Amino acid sequence: xxxxxxxxxxxxxxxxxxxxxxxxxxxxxxxxxxxxxxxxxxxxxxxxxxxxxxxxxxxxxxxxxxxxxxxxxxxxxxxxxxxxxxxxxxxxxxxxxxxxxxxxxxxxxxxxxxxxxxxxxxxxxxxxxxxxxxxxxxxxxxxxxxxxxxxxxxxxxxxxxxxxxxxxxxxxxxxxxxxxxxxxxxxxxxxxxxxxxxxxxxxxxxxxxxxxxxxxxxxxxxxxxxxxxxxxxxxxxxxxxxxx
Amino acid sequence: xxxxxxxxxxxxxxxxxxxxxxxxxxxxxxxxxxxxxxxxxxxxxxxxxxxxxxxxxxxxxxxxxxxxxxxxxxxxxxxxxxxxxxxxxxxxxxxxxxxxxxxxxxxxxxxxxxxxxxxxxxxxxxxxxxxxxxxxxxxxxxxxxxxxxxxxxxxxxxxxxxxxxxxxxxxxxxxxxxxxxxxxxxxxxxxxxxxxxxxxxxxxxxxxxxxxxxxxxxxxxxxxxxxxxxxxxxxxxxxxxxxx
Amino acid sequence: xxxxxxxxxxxxxxxxxxxxxxxxxxxxxxxxxxxxxxxxxxxxxxxxxxxxxxxxxxxxxxxxxxxxxxxxxxxxxxxxxxxxxxxxxxxxxxxxxxxxxxxxxxxxxxxxxxxxxxxxxxxxxxxxxxxxxxxxxxxxxxxxxxxxxxxxxxxxxxxxxxxxxxxxxxxxxxxxxxxxxxxxxxxxxxxxxxxxxxxxxxxxxxxxxxxxxxxxxxxxxxxxxxxxxxxxxxxxxxxxxxxx
Amino acid sequence: xxxxxxxxxxxxxxxxxxxxxxxxxxxxxxxxxxxxxxxxxxxxxxxxxxxxxxxxxxxxxxxxxxxxxxxxxxxxxxxxxxxxxxxxxxxxxxxxxxxxxxxxxxxxxxxxxxxxxxxxxxxxxxxxxxxxxxxxxxxxxxxxxxxxxxxxxxxxxxxxxxxxxxxxxxxxxxxxxxxxxxxxxxxxxxxxxxxxxxxxxxxxxxxxxxxxxxxxxxxxxxxxxxxxxxxxxxxxxxxxxxxx
Numbered sequence: 001x002x003x004x005x006x007x008x009x010x011x012x013x014x015x016x017x018x019x020x021x022x023x024x025x026x027x028x029x030x031x032x033x034x035x036x037x038x039x040x041x042x043x044x045x046x047x048x049x050x051x052x053x054x055x056x057x058x059x060x061x062x063x064x065x066x067x068x069x070x071x072x073x074x075x076x077x078x079x080x081x082x083x084x085x086x087x088x089x090x091x092x093x094x095x096x097x098x099x100x101x102x103x104x105x106x107x108x109x110x111x112x113x114x115x116x117x118x119x120x121x122x123x124x125x126x127x128x129x130x131x132x133x134x135x136x137x138x139x140x141x142x143x144x145x146x147x148x149x150x151x152x153x154x155x156x157x158x159x160x161x162x163x164x165x166x167x168x169x170x171x172x173x174x175x176x177x178x179x180x181x182x183x184x185x186x187x188x189x190x191x192x193x194x195x196x197x198x199x200x201x202x203x204x205x206x207x208x209x210x211x212x213x214x215x216x217x218x219x220x221x222x223x224x225x226x227x228x229x230x231x232x233x234x235x236x237x238x239x240x241x242x243x244x
Numbered sequence: 245x246x247x248x249x250x251x252x253x254x255x256x257x258x259x260x261x262x263x264x265x266x267x268x269x270x271x272x273x274x275x276x277x278x279x280x281x282x283x284x285x286x287x288x289x290x291x292x293x294x295x296x297x298x299x300x301x302x303x304x305x306x307x308x309x310x311x312x313x314x315x316x317x318x319x320x321x322x323x324x325x326x327x328x329x330x331x332x333x334x335x336x337x338x339x340x341x342x343x344x345x346x347x348x349x350x351x352x353x354x355x356x357x358x359x360x361x362x363x364x365x366x367x368x369x370x371x372x373x374x375x376x377x378x379x380x381x382x383x384x385x386x387x388x389x390x391x392x393x394x395x396x397x398x399x400x401x402x403x404x405x406x407x408x409x410x411x412x413x414x415x416x417x418x419x420x421x422x423x424x425x426x427x428x429x430x431x432x433x434x435x436x437x438x439x440x441x442x443x444x445x446x447x448x449x450x451x452x453x454x455x456x457x458x459x460x461x462x463x464x465x466x467x468x469x470x471x472x473x474x475x476x477x478x479x480x481x482x483x484x485x486x487x488x
Numbered sequence: 489x490x491x492x493x494x495x496x497x498x499x500x501x502x503x504x505x506x507x508x509x510x511x512x513x514x515x516x517x518x519x520x521x522x523x524x525x526x527x528x529x530x531x532x533x534x535x536x537x538x539x540x541x542x543x544x545x546x547x548x549x550x551x552x553x554x555x556x557x558x559x560x561x562x563x564x565x566x567x568x569x570x571x572x573x574x575x576x577x578x579x580x581x582x583x584x585x586x587x588x589x590x591x592x593x594x595x596x597x598x599x600x601x602x603x604x605x606x607x608x609x610x611x612x613x614x615x616x617x618x619x620x621x622x623x624x625x626x627x628x629x630x631x632x633x634x635x636x637x638x639x640x641x642x643x644x645x646x647x648x649x650x651x652x653x654x655x656x657x658x659x660x661x662x663x664x665x666x667x668x669x670x671x672x673x674x675x676x677x678x679x680x681x682x683x684x685x686x687x688x689x690x691x692x693x694x695x696x697x698x699x700x701x702x703x704x705x706x707x708x709x710x711x712x713x714x715x716x717x718x719x720x721x722x723x724x725x726x727x728x729x730x731x732x
Numbered sequence: 733x734x735x736x737x738x739x740x741x742x743x744x745x746x747x748x749x750x751x752x753x754x755x756x757x758x759x760x761x762x763x764x765x766x767x768x769x770x771x772x773x774x775x776x777x778x779x780x781x782x783x784x785x786x787x788x789x790x791x792x793x794x795x796x797x798x799x800x801x802x803x804x805x806x807x808x809x810x811x812x813x814x815x816x817x818x819x820x821x822x823x824x825x826x827x828x829x830x831x832x833x834x835x836x837x838x839x840x841x842x843x844x845x846x847x848x849x850x851x852x853x854x855x856x857x858x859x860x861x862x863x864x865x866x867x868x869x870x871x872x873x874x875x876x877x878x879x880x881x882x883x884x885x886x887x888x889x890x891x892x893x894x895x896x897x898x899x900x901x902x903x904x905x906x907x908x909x910x911x912x913x914x915x916x917x918x919x920x921x922x923x924x925x926x927x928x929x930x931x932x933x934x935x936x937x938x939x940x941x942x943x944x945x946x947x948x949x950x951x952x953x954x955x956x957x958x959x960x961x962x963x964x965x966x967x968x969x970x971x972x973x974x975x976x
Binding site for chain 1: 950952
Binding site for chain 4: 546549550553554557590593594596597598600601603604612614616654655656657658660661663664665668
């Protein structure tokens with residue numbers, strides 16, 4: 001069932017055409033990561049960016065909005081945009097820079113969808129489905145303890161929760177954005193791998209909390225633990241300072 | 245962009261294999277709609293259903309859970325399950341009975357996803373995107389006034405909101421469940437078409453409220469209006485008594 | 489239990505000192521309702537308002553923000569604030585103008601709190617508590633049919649839902665804002681009373697939906713129906729055009 | 733303003749009459765904490781509890797439901813209730829056992845209310861209000877580093893967030909449940925004080941995340957960080973195993 005769209009055939013993994021917005025996002029991101037644009041530094045004006053990249057105003061505005069939503073730049077009214085935060089090297093080392101905007105969007109969408117899957121799983125999961133979530137969790141924890149976190153175990157954990165939600169439409173949705181999700185997991189894990197032992201333990205703890213809440217049949221706690229985990233993942237990916 | 249999965253090729257519309265659970269759901273549903281099982285009547289026991297349909301206990305349990313979640317039957321602890329509500333004829337006239345469980349699941353998933361798209365659209369939509377949502381709304385309203393509600397205009401409205409959310413992953417997700425969604429729209433519209441003028445006006449009002457909240461930049465109101473509209477759609481589909 | 493704070497004695501109803509912000513809000517509101525400031529008209533600048541009312545800049549900003557949040561004015565970046573909507577006469581006829589900002593805030597807070605009480609009531613209410621909610625609903629409906637909607641029946645309905653939530657802290661919270669809530673109910677009812685039959689039926693329908701969802705044990709639907717009802721109440725209070 | 737109900741006089745702190753339900757909850761809790769009832773052990777039947785405590789069936793049911801909602805016992809259908817988790821000694825050492833049910837309810841209600849205050853604060857807080865939240869945070873952190881966590885600094889932090897929400901009704905609501913909240917903070921801090929350095933750092937980190945999200949104007953992250961913090965507080969209070 002996994003890997004096929006709703007009523008569709010299994011899909012080939014062809015890399016999606018990248019929008020101009022996401023290309024521009026990627027180029028600005030690269031300059032922030034490399035330090036060509038430093039924290040606190042002012043970005044060129046919208047007008048200057050239009051000219052330099054030969055793109056239209058709406059494209060520039062959307063790219064800046066996405067950088068802002070991701071916490072990388074901030075706007076000061078009537079003054080311009082400034083670099084707020086320098087993400088870790090890993091962010092563009094493990095994913096093409098022009099894929100990062102899409103990858104961050106996938107995490108945002110998953111915060112909505114997986115909060116719901118975790119809630120429903122706490123209410124509806126059968127004993128066998130709980131077991132499958134736990135098995136994925138144990139595999140993930142083993143790989144993390146060995147400092148070789150498994151992308152497949154991580155995705156399997158999230159998919160097992162979705163399958164336990166009793167609503168296949170959620171599974172279809174997660175699979176439809178699987179490519180971005182797997183890439184997001186790879187980036188996050190690559191950054192975690194290089195991080196402290198404390199960080200690895202935090203990530204393990206976050207997954208364990210999701211499972212405990214589902215197994216304990218606490219829907220509010222399960223939804224919250226899932227959304228919090230994805231929020232943390234988003235911050236680990238973008239925030240250099242947190243990369244202890 | 246629409247119609248293709250994330251990183252995939254446009255998908256053929258092949259009808260998905262129907263699970264045993266959804267087949268069983270469909271058969272019980274048919275008996276409720278036909279009146280073979282009357283409102284208030286007790287269903288056969290889980291054990292009897294296992295035997296009659298030659299399916300396993302977990303299949304029976306899941307089918308009953310879905311019927312319960314959809315408000316069609318209710319469980320009385322230690323006694324059994326009873327028919328709670330008789331849905332309108334249109335429900336199985338305009339969709340195969342074994343597709344109804346999936347169609348209801350798609351609406352549930354959309355309540356989660358589209359609440360988020362409406363919220364984000366209220367915050368992020370550009371002027372051009374607001375115009376596109378309004379254009380779809382006007383086309384939908386015109387078709388409804390002519391008592392020939394347009395499925396495509398309805399889907400276009402919801403998709404325009406998703407596109408205005410500034411997050412393509414949501415668009416990908418809605419497209420991935422497009423088949424079920426379009427069928428749900430068809431069923432709801434067929435029932436609305438046969439309903440009172442008051443009902444048609446209520447449905448128009450619901451869409452108008454979503455648009456007003458997005459255009460008015462009120463994220464809370466937009467998310468709420470969208471979720472409420474889908475909740476009402478779900479009830480119109482299943483509740484005979486409301487079919488005024 | 490009702491009427492007493494958490495751990496406190498029953499409180500005297502003394503009218504709270506009105507903040508400068510809410511006084512300023514009330515004065516601008518009066519001019520919008522009277523038509524001295526017309527729909528679409530530009531408000532004086534922040535600076536001019538500071539001078540005219542002899543208040544500080546933060547007071548002006550907060551008053552304008554509240555008017556904006558309530559949908560009465562809108563800001564156009566770099567241009568100023570404009571009247572967006574003219575509320576019905578009833579809004580300042582049945583409540584002191586300087587109490588309206590607080591009354592709107594109480595509704596906003598109740599959207600959060602009562603969404604939760606309705607959800608928990610659907611999960612936890614005992615049979616007796618369901619009966620009490622229904623009794624309050626029937627009394628409210630009778631008063632509405634007689635075109636003399638009862639404030640006490642309305643408040644009793646909302647309080648019965650809170651009591652069925654199984655969490656007394658919510659009851660304490662609703663009672664702590666009882667004065668504003670009762671005034672908001674009075675204003676809404678006075679406007680409803682003067683409205684069309686269709687409007688009265690819509691308000692009855694909203695309450696009925698909340699009850700049905702709680703009695704049907706559907707937590708998502710119950711929370712949604714409650715939040716939607718309060719959103720509608722807020723709009724009925726402020727939106728002249730909707731006052732059919 | 734703080735300490736007074738909406739439109740009321742400052743309230744005396746008189747200890748509220750304890751309901752039979754909460755007294756029964758407290759007595760069962762004491763037996764779980766003392767080990768008289770061990771983890772995994774079966775509780776007496778509802779009938780036996782009715783007789784032993786001379787209370788009615790509804791009182792027993794509500795007490796058991798609250799214990800279940802708080803994760804202390806679990807029901808196995810058709811078998812009975814079993815002790816699920818033994819809370820730390822501190823829970824009844826620092827608060828009367830018959831106040832614990834109310835204290836847990838206050839945390840649950842705050843999860844709803846403070847998620848909203850954190851969201852609105854991220855959207856609406858002025859610079860001065862952000863400063864006040866940060867000042868409370870710094871005072872709280874200083875007290876925690878000195879291993880003497882300050883109850884007043886903790887409450888002040890949460891109140892400063894509510895005041896920054898731009899909605900006084902939320903402040904009124906928090907003050908109305910202040911007694912329970914302060915007691916919950918005392919219990920949580922007493923347990924934290926006796927815990928590991930890692931635990932103290934986690935609690936500090938949770939507060940810091942709430943502040944960062946508000947200061948960064950990220951409403952979703954702020955609401956989530958606040959709800960997560962209160963969820964963790966609830967678990968720290970009740971879960972012996974987590975008391976590292």
